[in-house]
Amino acid sequence: MPADPPRGNAVIGQAGGPTAVINQSLVGIVEGLHSGGAVGRILGARHGVRGMVNDDFIDLTDLSEEKLSRVAVTPSAALGSTRDKPNEEYCERIFEKLRARDVRYFFYVGGNDSSDTCRIVNQLSNEAGYELRCFHVPKTIDNDLMENDHTPGFPSAARFVGKAFTGDNLDNASLKGIKVNIVMGRHAGFLAAASALARHREDDGPHLIYLPERNFDTDRFVADVDRVYSRLGRCVIAVSEGIHNAQGESISALMSGLEEKDAHGNVQLSGTGALGDWLANLIRLKLTPEGGKPPRVRADTFGYLQRCYPDASPIDQHEARAAGQKAAEVALLGDLDGSVAIKRMSNEPYESRFELVKLEAVAAKTRVMPDEFIKGDHDVTPAFFDYLRPLVGELPVIERL
């Protein structure tokens, strides 16, 4: 029988790279908590776990519905985010701070690292015999969380990538040449794969899509580009920032020469045009005919625009909000902890629902694109398109002469 919800306060945090809909989840949690009577104050931790250990909170309890609805549609993390990845000792400090403020509900909106933080804090509270209900609410544009059909934030980022490639493919068709576009995604290629949304006709780009799920070989890459360029006089290429060689070495990190690593030990991939420039130069070098003119080669790195461009997918907005509400509702109903996961119930018409899964099932694990979504070593399958299409909302009208 579910335990009565404990009386006490709630803390909400946002973590990792922000998205266009992470505030929907924040607002969803607040709304869900309002519907129950057990919660006293609802505190927002500024910059995630960092605000928790530094006693830096915003009181969200009495925000008006109107204010909340405006925050919900604002991109990026309204509470501020953090890259801190707490270890056991850090989590102990979090737990002590939460206990000191009589916090009984802890919600963390983020990726698999945030889920891991929830897991550790939950374990500490269990060991201390202090009832703390810990919930992870999924968020990541990389779409790399286990147990989820997809994750809030991904559909909106995919929408941006699809629309950007739609315009860019037409731009390339009008002035010809070879165009390399670098797309975010450290381990999973879902976002680079979303470039396929730009295809309307057989000759539309992206003509080549390189994913981190397959080893990247520069010779094969140049041969692929040459083949498309010879046939069409142009070539649009989607490249995931996470591509690596057969030895597992990140091409981006090899090229940019940047040594900066974050708290997770990850090398900086975004915020530099090095990978795109390197690939463009490689193509220019290899495909310039003997004594001839080099082809027109350009590279763009979509960069941070993919995370927070203010044009979210309506379904993403809805699901991110609902995921937050769901977490709050189950917290009050008596489920003691877990991670909210999106399951797809049907594709046409599209329908999803939420399940609570164990924190351990999501924490610190990474999901990549399944083989059924990947065609050869530089394309996606129709199955991927069917998976993606319902998530991204209305796409632009395209007509060619």
Place this chain on the structure above:
Amino acid sequence: MPADPPRGNAVIGQAGGPTAVINQSLVGIVEGLHSGGAVGRILGARHGVRGMVNDDFIDLTDLSEEKLSRVAVTPSAALGSTRDKPNEEYCERIFEKLRARDVRYFFYVGGNDSSDTCRIVNQLSNEAGYELRCFHVPKTIDNDLMENDHTPGFPSAARFVGKAFTGDNLDNASLKGIKVNIVMGRHAGFLAAASALARHREDDGPHLIYLPERNFDTDRFVADVDRVYSRLGRCVIAVSEGIHNAQGESISALMSGLEEKDAHGNVQLSGTGALGDWLANLIRLKLTPEGGKPPRVRADTFGYLQRCYPDASPIDQHEARAAGQKAAEVALLGDLDGSVAIKRMSNEPYESRFELVKLEAVAAKTRVMPDEFIKGDHDVTPAFFDYLRPLVGELPVIERL
């Protein structure tokens, strides 16, 4: 008294960097020509002047209204574009080809170089005593045409830049650090200046805006960034790709080391992340405290997304269409040649109208931002904001906690 419109065919071409609304102008011309009885076939030249000299045309005469309306909202140049800048001899070949096809109406949608092509072809037809009505329809995201309050394509590109900075400023507020964003604009800073649309609160970025209308000094730049970063713990910077030092040397070209020049003698500025990466490294180098950790510095180069992202400003859509219609109408009314220019009649409510100006007034000339729009050496004025705001359409709702 205006001469009767000559009976004959029409040719339409699109040139230069495409925009999100250049097809609106194409369709506007076709619609305008349909309304008169003098024109036989309406031919679209594929890839501008290149299609004219190569006899590469698409017949647009009988396209359905529905097809036209779908083409109109499709970004990029549906006919294909070109970077060819015809000289006198090239223009002679164009003229001969047009005469051979009994073309009496020549419309070229493009920037100041396209206007110059119109001017030369018009002169050749005059010298030959062949009645050819030559019209230039303005287009450029750089907004650098003389005689125009603004140019079709600019409002949509400005909308993209404004929305991109809106998301990116919030992203930067959530994870802090220093962010450099490179914006298109070879000679004129209008588009980089449009980043100011992202400001909602006093502490919103972009905090610094660097325009090609002012000399760029790296020491001053670093000091500016340091000042903002020290005050706010973060800094969002808009940099025009066209910035140059006091000697007039393009910083981008100096940094990227690319030798490629187009037919206009312009060094390639876009399609590489070199300028952004260089500025980011400069900041990292200069602002790392002695023995301390470097600040988090990232750079994005917005690149080609600015031209054709499929989310055009409604006013831009309307004006680009109307500019094409206007050109066709005056061609049939008897005005023999000219360039259509947008004039602003009132700001609140926003109202514009079109005038026909001499080709010579626009041809091969460049307009830059007036001093009244520029504040000091790294910002814009409220007057610029008043000028820009009515053009870009509805902007996203932003709410902060």
